[in-house]
Amino acid sequence: MNQLNLARSEVLARIQHACEKANRTAESVELLAVSKMHPSERLQQMYQAGQRAFGENYIQEALEKIDALQHLDIEWHFIGHVQRNKTKHLAEKFAWVHGVDRLVIAQRLSQQRLNSQAPLNICLQVNIDDQDSKDGCKVAEVAALVQQISLLENIKLRGLMVIPAPENTQAFTDAAALFAQVKPLHAQPAEWDTLSMGMSDDLDAAIAAGSTLVRVGTALFGQRSAVELDTPQV
Numbered sequence: 001m002n003q004l005n006l007a008r009s010e011v012l013a014r015i016q017h018a019c020e021k022a023n024r025t026a027e028s029v030e031l032l033a034v035s036k037m038h039p040s041e042r043l044q045q046m047y048q049a050g051q052r053a054f055g056e057n058y059i060q061e062a063l064e065k066i067d068a069l070q071h072l073d074i075e076w077h078f079i080g081h082v083q084r085n086k087t088k089h090l091a092e093k094f095a096w097v098h099g100v101d102r103l104v105i106a107q108r109l110s111q112q113r114l115n116s117q118a119p120l121n122i123c124l125q126v127n128i129d130d131q132d133s134k135d136g137c138k139v140a141e142v143a144a145l146v147q148q149i150s151l152l153e154n155i156k157l158r159g160l161m162v163i164p165a166p167e168n169t170q171a172f173t174d175a176a177a178l179f180a181q182v183k184p185l186h187a188q189p190a191e192w193d194t195l196s197m198g199m200s201d202d203l204d205a206a207i208a209a210g211s212t213l214v215r216v217g218t219a220l221f222g223q224r225s226a227v228e229l230d231t232p233q234v
Ligand SMILES: *Cc1c(COP(=O)(O)O)cnc(C)c1O
Pocket: 034, 036, 057, 079, 080, 163, 199, 200, 201, 215, 216, 217, 218, 219
């Protein structure tokens, strides 16, 4: 077994263990491999280990990898901050966009998704623990956004995405409660099935609270060696 195979098996075992403790089936949690700052060759190796869903944060970097790996059956997720003027590539090249936090972003994605494509899956990013960050809508805005976004064409509004401050496990519980609370407001409640929360350091707590999709980078690929960009590449 190579190193990436081993790392992936360990993460899957961690997910399974957390699910058992929470009385959930292991299939109720999906593993998204967060591959930002890692070269295409590493993604290809992770693919060979069995991984199909990959998450990227920076558009230019992601587009290069999508092009280089187009022969593989990868499900691409965009998990970075979505800028209003960068929605076209997201609409056309990705299967999922997790960082939607305003109606205008969802409207643009809806308009720019090609009719020939399957609907774009999106998650509404919520600033669940009210951090001083520009990312994520306010908790109080969620109800109206679910009602409005769930009506858009070419979009499937799947659920919520949160990135709480480290060790704030209460935020996971709050997100799960909010997720359940707004479900009836969705135009098609059956599509509301995804709670995107939990990363390398806190996926166990996120699963205990009800996460259905964990976004894991470091525990799968190791440390990101290059300095992480704090502003998106253009
Ligand atoms: C980088 C990133 C992750 C992965 O973080 P790790 O700690 O490396 O697992 C998950 N979610 C988002 C939104 C990220 O930007």
